[in-house]
Amino acid sequence: MDNVWASTNKLFFKINPSLKFLLISSLFIVYLFVQNLNTMIWASFFFLILYYLVSGLAGKWSFWFVFLTLIVSLFSASAMIMFGKGSHIIYHQSLILITQESLARGLLLGLRTFTFSLIGMIFATTTLPVPFFYSLMQQLKVPVRYAYGCLAAFRMIPIMAEEFLHIRQAMRVRGMTRQKGIKPLYERMNRYSLTMLAQSIRRAQRTAIAMEAKRFSMTERRTYYYEIGWSRIDLYFIVIMLLTVTLGFVFAAYFPLTPFTNVLDH
Amino acid sequence: MSSTSREGWGVTNLRLAFPKKNAMLFKDLSFDYQRGEKVLLLGPSGCGKSTVLQVLSGLIPHSIELPMRSDRQEVPNNWGFIFQDPDTQFCMPYVDEEIAFVLENRCIERAQMSELIQRYLDMVDLKLENNHQLIRTLSGGMKQRLAIASILALEPEVLFLDEPTALLDPNGTEQLWKTVRQIGKDRTLIIVEHKINHVLDFVDRVVLFNQHGEIFADGPKQETLARYRDKLDEFGIWHPGIWSDYEKNQIGNQINSEHAESILELKNFAVLRQKQVKFSADHLCLNRGEWIAIVGENGAGKSTMIEGIMGLLRTNGQLRWSFDHPENHVQFVFQNPEYQFVTDSVEDELAFSLRVNKMNEEEIARRVDEHLERYALKAQRNQHPFQLSTGQKRRLSVASAMINHPDVLILDEPTFGQDAKNTFALLDIFQQLRLAGTTIIMVTHEMEIVHHFATRVLTVENGRLVNDCVSSEGGEERNRGQRLGEHEQVVF
Numbered sequence: 001m002d003n004v005w006a007s008t009n010k011l012f013f014k015i016n017p018s019l020k021f022l023l024i025s026s027l028f029i030v031y032l033f034v035q036n037l038n039t040m041i042w043a044s045f046f047f048l049i050l051y052y053l054v055s056g057l058a059g060k061w062s063f064w065f066v067f068l069t070l071i072v073s074l075f076s077a078s079a080m081i082m083f084g085k086g087s088h089i090i091y092h093q094s095l096i097l098i099t100q101e102s103l104a105r106g107l108l109l110g111l112r113t114f115t116f117s118l119i120g121m122i123f124a125t126t127t128l129p130v131p132f133f134y135s136l137m138q139q140l141k142v143p144v145r146y147a148y149g150c151l152a153a154f155r156m157i158p159i160m161a162e163e164f165l166h167i168r169q170a171m172r173v174r175g176m177t178r179q180k181g182i183k184p185l186y187e188r189m190n191r192y193s194l195t196m197l198a199q200s201i202r203r204a205q206r207t208a209i210a211m212e213a214k215r216f217s218m219t220e221r222r223t224y225y226y227e228i229g230w231s232r233i234d235l236y237f238i239v240i241m242l243l244t245v246t247l248g249f250v251f252a253a254y255f256p257l258t259p260f261t262n263v264l265d266h
Numbered sequence: 267m268s269s270t271s272r273e274g275w276g277v278t279n280l281r282l283a284f285p286k287k288n289a290m291l292f293k294d295l296s297f298d299y300q301r302g303e304k305v306l307l308l309g310p311s312g313c314g315k316s317t318v319l320q321v322l323s324g325l326i327p328h329s330i331e332l333p334m335r336s337d338r339q340e341v342p343n344n345w346g347f348i349f350q351d352p353d354t355q356f357c358m359p360y361v362d363e364e365i366a367f368v369l370e371n372r373c374i375e376r377a378q379m380s381e382l383i384q385r386y387l388d389m390v391d392l393k394l395e396n397n398h399q400l401i402r403t404l405s406g407g408m409k410q411r412l413a414i415a416s417i418l419a420l421e422p423e424v425l426f427l428d429e430p431t432a433l434l435d436p437n438g439t440e441q442l443w444k445t446v447r448q449i450g451k452d453r454t455l456i457i458v459e460h461k462i463n464h465v466l467d468f469v470d471r472v473v474l475f476n477q478h479g480e481i482f483a484d485g486p487k488q489e490t491l492a493r494y495r496d497k498l499d500e501f502g503i504w505h506p507g508i509w510s511d512y513e514k515n516q517i518g519n520q521i522n523s524e525h526a527e528s529i530l531e532l533k534n535f536a537v538l539r540q541k542q543v544k545f546s547a548d549h550l551c552l553n554r555g556e557w558i559a560i561v562g563e564n565g566a567g568k569s570t571m572i573e574g575i576m577g578l579l580r581t582n583g584q585l586r587w588s589f590d591h592p593e594n595h596v597q598f599v600f601q602n603p604e605y606q607f608v609t610d611s612v613e614d615e616l617a618f619s620l621r622v623n624k625m626n627e628e629e630i631a632r633r634v635d636e637h638l639e640r641y642a643l644k645a646q647r648n649q650h651p652f653q654l655s656t657g658q659k660r661r662l663s664v665a666s667a668m669i670n671h672p673d674v675l676i677l678d679e680p681t682f683g684q685d686a687k688n689t690f691a692l693l694d695i696f697q698q699l700r701l702a703g704t705t706i707i708m709v710t711h712e713m714e715i716v717h718h719f720a721t722r723v724l725t726v727e728n729g730r731l732v733n734d735c736v737s738s739e740g741g742e743e744r745n746r747g748q749r750l751g752e753h754e755q756v757v758f
Contacts, residue, residue: 130363148367152357158402159353163605169578170606173598174666175622191608198652199604206354212329213347215371215420216357223373225366 012054012126015237016230018139021132023241024123030245031115036252037104037260040111043248047118050244055125062125069117077110104260129154135228144222152207159203160196167195274300275340275424277321282334291317292479299471301423304455306465306487309475310501311655311685315458316428318475322456323347323426342424342454346417350429352409361387361404361412362397368419386415390445405564407438411445424454431461432683435564435711440464460685461504466491502687509714512690527554527588529674529705530575534583537567537574543582545570547731550724554673557696557706559720561713567729568709572598572676575707589673594623597672601679603663607651612643615651615666623670633669641665641695657688664695668704675699677708681715693719 012020034040048066055062083095084102091098133151136142171177176188276298282291291314299305299322307315320326324341327334349355358364365383374382383397390411401409410430417425427446431439443464446455450468459465472490474483474497483490491498491505498505528551536546545567552558560568574581576598589595600606609615616637620630638644641661646654651662660680667675675696681689697719700706710716716723725733 130359148357151359155357155359155401166600166602166605169573170600171608172578173576173600174606174608175593175619176608178593178622187608195604195607203354206349206351207357209325209329210347210349210355211357213323213325213349214368214416216367217371221373222370223376225363225370225376225379227376 007056008128010054010056010126011233012122012237013056013128014231014233015126016139016228016234017127017132017135018228019234020123020127020237021136023238024119027119027241027245028116031112034112035108035262035264037108037111037258037263038252038256039248040108040115041257042251042255043245044111044115044118046244046247047115047122050240051118051122054122057125065121066118069114069121072117073110073114076113077106079106080109081106101263104258105263108260108263131226131228134224134226138224138228148211148216152211156200156203160200163196163199164192167192274298275322275342276338277336277340278338280321280334280336280339282317282321282326282332284332295479295481297322297473297481299454299456301454302452303471304450304469305457305471305473306462306469307456307458307473307475308462308498308501308503310477311657313475313477314479315475319347319426319428319456319458344420344422345424345426346420346422348410348413348417348425348427348430350432352406352413352433355413356401356409356416359400359402361394361399361401364401364412365416365419368416372420382419386418389418389449390415391441405438407434407441410434410438410442414442414445414449418449422453424456425450427455427457427459429458429460431459436713437564437711460502463504463506466506499686502685504686508686509718513718528552529554529588531586532575532584535574535585536582537570538580538582539570543729545574545726545729545731547571550731550734552705552707554705555700555703557700557719557721558708558724559716559722560707560709560724560726561711561716562726566726568726569601569678570729571726571731572678572707572709576676594670595672596674596676597667597670599663599667599675599677599680601682603659604652606663606666610650611648612638612651612654612662613647615662616669618666619670637665637669642691657684657691660684660688660692664692668699672704674705674707677706679709679711681710681712
């Protein structure tokens, strides 16, 4: 887990997390309404480049994330490609019917999934939980109890990961993994969830009491250890994002790679 | 609810009930304490000491809602509470952020925070290269001291400590009490604790509870303890001299191993975690009927060693059991028994591995009954393993390992977090097993166990097996004592 981050000192780590959050979420909405296949192709291309430039993940992790995303996108595209409607048939075999129109729609859908994941990862791989929640409290006035609640939950993740390994070892020792078949598999799943749920509930309750014992109150005014403010970098960030999005649209207009400018029309 | 008198606090005629239990936990319990007092609450497990502590601090009913009634509940204005579990007291990932969390709650100006954080860390003697360090990289003892530092940030006049060392090793325990002693000088301390060796020096008042949650003795340390000394053994409290008491009543703990049949041989053995060698031994040969103690500092590689031997981690080199199917002859007991429970009742738990091996049901029933009897779990046979007490959970985990009649039993700190009564019950069981020919291999921090029971001591240091001393009979006995002295210096 510890070697996931290559560097937490990159430019994108210094952006105001609330701004990053809002801008990135609005991008999701923008690309939700794009029906032009060319725009989608160019946008995913430019965001892929941007992702590689700004991501804070170590190379190996970064590669596998993108690879995984590609596979997921392929799945979401394949359903549309193989079972869609259209008049220009490319391939027909029993249930599978591929037409030019469905191919275009499928590709658009796949690329949209891919772009969404990239944008999401640009955010996720350059934002640390503590500054993010501090910024949410300070800039977006998110209630203190939710922010600290989420932070406490983040702390549980590595503890739970360790717990998972322990339970797996214990199952091997008890001979549970020697049983083959569906029923033992179901029981193993059951055991994992029951044990981890029981431990997590207990931990959560203890943590909550400990936090209250430290005079954490949900309403009163408080000071902050980290002041999350604004800087010139935030401006750079807005420019970079706008540039990436605009480039996608401009290239789609001047260098269209396909004839499908609106996949819903055909 | 709030404090009116300036010099003393407490609760009068407390009645309290837990949901789904018919009996009241307390019936008109009263307890008062004065500013500057250092009070130790003692009693058997489950008598409600921790609950009293939570009532005294106002956590009940303010944070933990329980049906309770009292004529008077006076809570100090400024108090801090240290809990048992080092892992669940924090809500932030980094050391400095955790203390800052408390400062934020107190609305301290941001500019003063770094300086204050350093001051509180100094007070508990927690020296870190960089205060912005991940909390999960700290040892249990350091985490508990961090917990104290973050409580000190509340500037409390009263400190409540609820078995803060129950999950610490002897080394961490000693350091923690040293810290508490320092910071407690001009504060009021109310302590619940089972291991009282280091606490006795600085408390001045002792309160004893019985099983029914009643206070039956309350007075100055010396008198109370002298008068009720026998009660301490009954309650399972670790007090100075408990080992010599135990030895007097014990006959079968002389060390002798006549068997010399080799059961496990390691040659150029290395255990890997995440592709890095974390433990290595050039040559090691273990014999039947030995009680092998593995000792060493935290993180030295003791657990890695036994997990490697169990085949739970990747290993290099030679590992040779003298059995064809080691999984049927070697059993492993984890440090946290809850992880290894795989069924929903005590009975099924015991029968589980027998059913995996397709034994006939009659034989299974016979063995289950026998083990329920031997490990004193008969009354709990239909309960869910998670509902058992700490001691019962541990006994169940050992019982479910032993029901297969293994030749080797490997245990990772089996007495960790157990009270004295449970520990001695376990040790008696292990001793019986060893005399019946089972080989016991255990990781432990308790040097007393090593002294009294082990026939052989393996010392692990920085991921290497550095010392292996066999203690068989007569002449070597003295030698063993000396060597153990050396260990103690190394280990503690």
